[in-house]
Amino acid sequence: MGTFKKLSLSLIASTVFLTGCQQFTTPLGSAPTQMVEANNQFNLQGKIGVRTPQQSGSAFFRWVQEQQEFDIELSGMLGIGKTQISGKPGQVTLNSANTGLVTANTPEELLEQATGWKTPITNLVSWIQARPATSTAQIQKDENNRPTQFIENDWTVDLSYNEQATLPNKLILKQSLESGQENRITMIIQNR
Structure with missing residues (x-):
């Protein structure tokens, strides 16, 4: 696999970081599209895998989220080594031995700059907490009323x-x- 493909896959995984009786529900009302959540605080460890038609790979991650600020560390990906991603409103940085320091205003911009791939990375903060990211999400739930599927932002x-x-x-x-x-991203959370 070429260096560019390794770098692209590294950046894809870097910035991102299933049944029973089910039913679909759609939120009612004319609430704003973006939902505002007050408690975005967690510390996760696990593994992330990325598969696109052109490439695939995986890495271990550690993700600390403190409201709108985050710090993600990736390791073991395609021999690229450790990658550090940090962010706060208006500034996201990625730093690794292979790429050096890369900056953008949002995680989505960082990923698009590096790979051309558009993804709702910011929504992942809500999804890993079993919440929809927007008020327009289609939500499927299990018999325990836990969300089992969100369909939003394509x-x-x-x-x-x-x-x-x-x-x-x-x-x-x-x-x-x-x-x-x-395009498929699989995220396994081993420790919360």
């Missing part, structure tokens, strides 16, 4: 849970492409 997000847990331990994000193929 992505389908499937959530899986350990036994009676209220927060998911696995997320699969899928984006259908015009070619009939898909």
